[in-house]
Amino acid sequence: MTDFRTPRSRAQGLGAAGHGVNHWIAERVSSVALIPLVLWGVFAVLRLARSDYEMAVAWLASPVNAVLLALLAVVSLMHMHSGMRVVVEDYIHRKLTKAGLLLLNLFVCALFGALALFSILKVALTGGAY
Numbered sequence: 001m002t003d004f005r006t007p008r009s010r011a012q013g014l015g016a017a018g019h020g021v022n023h024w025i026a027e028r029v030s031s032v033a034l035i036p037l038v039l040w041g042v043f044a045v046l047r048l049a050r051s052d053y054e055m056a057v058a059w060l061a062s063p064v065n066a067v068l069l070a071l072l073a074v075v076s077l078m079h080m081h082s083g084m085r086v087v088v089e090d091y092i093h094r095k096l097t098k099a100g101l102l103l104l105n106l107f108v109c110a111l112f113g114a115l116a117l118f119s120i121l122k123v124a125l126t127g128g129a130y
Contacts, residue, residue, distance in 0.1 A: 030079040066124035073116035
């Protein structure tokens, strides 16, 4: 087998050494988890499209629906964060720009995740009351 590393990098132990495996596995696990969650979400949206506000609030007050909707939001945002991180790391080469975009990616995903969870919990626990 041909080794394309330089003698210095072999001596220092530099190389991939499994560095990206965790991200790769996380993307695959989240995409597999999203398959049933998205199917459930599409079914729920189609069912809720025919109902009124009170029916939607009652639907979200169910613990199963609230938990599945929260899981859908969290897993999809984690998947988006992981995918965007790979894109930024692979295609942005200026260090300052890369660091800024990675922080922006993290903050946007965290903000939308917090807003989604807060909204789901507020409606599920209080029935949408102000």
